[in-house]
Structures are given as structure tokens and as C-alpha cells.
Amino acid sequence: MTAEVESHTVAPAPGDTWTGKLRDRVVRELPPDKLLPDRQPSYVGxxxxxxxxxxxxxxxxxxxxxxxxxxxxxxxxxxxxxxxxxxxxxxxxxxxxxxxxxxxxxxxxxMAAWRGRRAMTWITGVVSFIVSLATAFTGYLMQTNADSQWITFEAKDGLNAVGIGAWFNVTSLGQTMLLHVCTLPLVVGLIVVLHVLLVRKRGVVPPIDAFKNEPAAASDTAEVAS
Amino acid sequence: MPPLISAALDNPATYFSWGWLQISVGNLIVILVMFVLFILALVLPFPGGHDDGGDGS
Known part of the structure; x- marks a missing residue:
């Protein structure tokens, strides 16, 4: 009995559990002072x-x-x-x-904001822009007025012409409404959160000529080349 | 709906045309506003700016 109790009280090392590994990785990738900084470089002004x-x-x-x-x-x-x-x-x-x-x-x-290993920050921004366009588009479709009818039937022909009309039936108000109030806002929200976390991780991109008179410019250039 | 708005919606939008380019006044205004904002953001001084020696992170 005693041996059984002891076996249950032995805690695994933090690095042995998936929660511990995840926590270590999150703190390593995005320490609190990077996640919520209280100071910013002068060029952010x-x-x-x-x-x-x-x-x-x-x-x-x-x-x-x-x-x-x-x-x-x-x-x-x-x-x-x-x-x-x-x-x-x-x-x-x-x-x-x-x-x-x-x-x-x-x-x-x-300002070529993809410099300094910020490619994923740029890409998540592009993706959030595209998904935002789709969200706004479905918003126009579900106004339930003459304007939305016009946009719907113009868009129907456009989507059919590019071959995706079978998946996105813009004349279906139910599908449009669910996409607009549920799926697309969720995707936009998640990508925007990821975008902001990447900005925090890599830092705000400096202007191109921010360090032109300092040796530090070399490190930024080297990161671009890598 | 207020009469002014319903009257505006009953009329077709005004379009500008330059050769192949055709754009509604509403869209043109939005694009010009974005251009103006962009230029102002580059040239207007930012209040309270000071060099705190941050590292960009």
C-alpha cells in the first residue's frame, strides 16, 4: 500500500511531460519582457x-x-x-x-518589413489581408438588400468562372452568413494573434537606414541574407 | 430610413472615366484618403519621441 502511494507522488521532471516541454518552449520563444515590452526603440516614434x-x-x-x-x-x-x-x-x-x-x-x-527573419510576420499579414477581404465580401453578400443581391449575382458568375462555384455558393444566404459570423472571423482572429506574436518575437522592424552609421547594420544585413 | 439616405441610394453612383480606367467617386475618395494618411504619417512629427536605446525587440 505504501509503495503504491509513493509511486503516485513521484513527479516527473518538467522536461519529460508535454505540458512542461510546451511551457519551456513558449517561455524560451517569447519571454514576458518580449511579449509585453514597456520600452520601444526610438524609431518606433x-x-x-x-x-x-x-x-x-x-x-x-x-x-x-x-x-x-x-x-x-x-x-x-x-x-x-x-x-x-x-x-x-x-x-x-x-x-x-x-x-x-x-x-x-x-x-x-x-521599409521591406520582411528583413531580419521576419518573413513569417509578413506572410501572416498577407494572409490576414486576404481572409479579411473574404470576410468583408461575405458581409456585403448578407446585407439582405438590393445592393447585396447585385453583388451576389455578379460574384456568382465570377466564382463559377474560376471553377470554385461548387464549394462557395454565394446565393446560399445560410452558407454566406455562417462563413461571415463564424468561420472567417475565427480565421482572421487567429491569424492576427499569430501576426502580433511574431511581431513581439522578432521585434518591430527598423527603418532601412536606421543603423547605417553603426556597425549593428551588419547584423541586420546578415540576417536578411540568411 | 432617412429620406436623404434613401434618395442617395436610389440614384446611380457617379463614376470618373479616364480611358480604360473607370472608378466610382466613393472608391476614389477612399484611395485618396489612404494616400493622404500615408504621406502625413511619414512627414508629421510624432509627439513625445525620445531615444531610449531600445533594441527593437
Whole structure:
């Protein structure tokens, strides 16, 4: 009996369990001071570095207003004044989301933000942009008004022409609505979280000429070449 | 729906055409706004900036 109890109280070494290994890897890859830094390099003090977080702020408003719209339903947001207000908030926050994201994209493109082993950061940004387009597209389709009918039947022909109409039937309001309120926002959210974690892991990309008078420039150039 | 909005939605959008390029006024305005924001973000000074010697991480 005593031997049995002892066998249950022996704890495995942290490195022997999958939870321990996962924890060690997470802390090693993304230590707390990198995950939530309280200081940033001086070059981050520029308006062009603000548009990433502005995009996330707009996305939060999009999600919050979208949740309200799903709770109340089309009869509410098409008819009542408060419903119109939340519908408009949802629509215009999407417009701001894309405006901020495009300016963010231009800024990162012209500073070659994939330098310094940041390729995956760039790629997750591109993927989140594409999935966001699909999410916005399904949003336009499910407005249930004349505008959405026009967009739907134009898109139907386009999707059939490229051979994917059998999988994405835009005239099916049920499929469109589920994609818009469930699948696509989930994918956008996950990719954006991954994108931000990669930004934290690799750091904010410096301007191209940030270290041109310092020897440190060599290390950044070397990382690009690798 | 307010009369002003319903009247606006009843009318076709205004389009600009230059040769092969055709674009609605709404889309053109959005693109110009993005250009203006981009230029302003590059040239306007950022308030409270100081060199703290951070390492970029």
C-alpha cells in the first residue's frame, strides 16, 4: 500500500511531460519582457508605426458591433434606430479597418518589413489581408438588400468562372452568413494573434537606414541574407 | 430610413472615366484618403519621441 502511494507522488521532471516541454518552449520563444515590452526603440516614434495597432483597434470595434448584430438579428438592425446605428458602426469600422490596414501594408512594404527573419510576420499579414477581404465580401453578400443581391449575382458568375462555384455558393444566404459570423472571423482572429506574436518575437522592424552609421547594420544585413 | 439616405441610394453612383480606367467617386475618395494618411504619417512629427536605446525587440 505504501509503495503504491509513493509511486503516485513521484513527479516527473518538467522536461519529460508535454505540458512542461510546451511551457519551456513558449517561455524560451517569447519571454514576458518580449511579449509585453514597456520600452520601444526610438524609431518606433513615428506615425507610420501607429497603423498596425489602429488596424487592431478597428478590428475590435468590428467584432464587438458584429456580436451585437448577431444577438439582435436582421429585423432589429434593418428597422430600429439603434439597430441602424450599430449596423453603421459595424460597416464604418470595417472601412476604417481596411484603410488602416492598407496604410500599414504600404508602410511595411516600403521599409521591406520582411528583413531580419521576419518573413513569417509578413506572410501572416498577407494572409490576414486576404481572409479579411473574404470576410468583408461575405458581409456585403448578407446585407439582405438590393445592393447585396447585385453583388451576389455578379460574384456568382465570377466564382463559377474560376471553377470554385461548387464549394462557395454565394446565393446560399445560410452558407454566406455562417462563413461571415463564424468561420472567417475565427480565421482572421487567429491569424492576427499569430501576426502580433511574431511581431513581439522578432521585434518591430527598423527603418532601412536606421543603423547605417553603426556597425549593428551588419547584423541586420546578415540576417536578411540568411 | 432617412429620406436623404434613401434618395442617395436610389440614384446611380457617379463614376470618373479616364480611358480604360473607370472608378466610382466613393472608391476614389477612399484611395485618396489612404494616400493622404500615408504621406502625413511619414512627414508629421510624432509627439513625445525620445531615444531610449531600445533594441527593437
Amino acid at each position: 513615428s506615425w507610420i508605426y501607429v497603423f498596425g495597432v489602429l488596424t487592431i483597434a478597428a478590428l475590435l470595434v468590428v467584432v464587438a458591433t458584429g456580436v451585437v448584430l448577431t444577438l439582435e438579428g436582421p429585423e432589429w438592425y434593418h428597422i430600429s434606430d439603434v439597430g441602424h446605428f450599430f449596423n453603421s458602426l459595424h460597416f464604418w469600422s470595417v472601412q476604417l479597418f481596411f484603410i488602416f490596414m492598407v496604410v500599414h501594408l504600404w508602410g511595411k512594404f516600403w
